[in-house]
Amino acid sequence: MLALLQTEARQRGLPSCVLTFEPHPRDYFAAVTKKPDLAPARIGTLRDKLSELAACGVAQTIVLPFDARLASQxxxxxxxxxxxxxxxxxYVLVGDDFRFGAxxxxxYAMLDAAGDAHGFDVARMNSYEVHGLRVSSSAVREALAEGRMADAHTLLGRPYTISGHVVHGRKLGRALGASAPGKDDGFRTLNLRFKHWKPAASGIFAVLVHGLSxxxxxxVANLGVRPSLDANDVNAGRVLLETHCLEWPSHLGAEGAYGKIVRVELLHKLHDELRYTSLEALTAGIxxxxxxxxxxxxxxxxxTHRQTTRDRI
Structure with missing residues (x-):
């Protein structure tokens, strides 16, 4: 869809532009009706959405605040x-299930008629399938919720990633691992904290971290609310992506990652979040x-080595 948009923009000599809403309309209505269960699981943060659109060559992204005024329009x-x-x-390009307005x-028919009346072209993108699956946000959410990271990768056309600023936590990981054999640094972690975000994925994952080296x-990362920690936890029930690098970059030292923006690829789900009954059990689990x-x-x-060998043969 973005490729078609870019082609049309070049042919018309116009900048490509994507229009999106924040919060998600269903997030807004969930808050207004005080029914949080109606809020959709989010595939990514606004930061990630803007980064991916820029990487795809989109010249402009317009983020409209979805509020009472827009909802009633x-x-x-x-x-x-x-x-x-x-x-x-x-030129306006929409998906085949596009709906808008209060x-x-x-x-689409209403939008197309308006285009004829006001002098802009309207096009509709047909559904796109990969391995028999219709590519949609619902299909991606389902794959992430079930821990099918390879399927999510296929549907997205890239690994599933989350990015953000590294913030301070309780530094509990260092203390937990300090007593473990060979764990001089403990389980030092990179903490990415998110406000008002309900991720489509949760659990423990094997990951790749970009932005530090x-x-x-x-x-290995935990995405969720850390159920093993008490109610006074600094995270306060908010979603946290807590990542332990298997080999910590020596050039960063103990405090060098704070404030940096990192991008974490979630490659493989190991298991769901677990509630441990003691710090000893938590240490062993980590x-x-x-x-x-x-x-x-x-x-x-x-x-990968076997595949490379076969390719050479």
Missing amino acids: SPEEFIQNVLIDGLGAR KRAGD EEPLPG AKDGRDARAFFASTHAE
């Missing part, structure tokens, strides 16, 4: 206020997750 008002007066749209009353660093992540990367490296 009729389809006709949306076309006039946003597309015509706001953007000066000359109560989702607007559809020239090469991505293998690690150590096992590290071993399992190392085993995953070792098997991946071996498979």
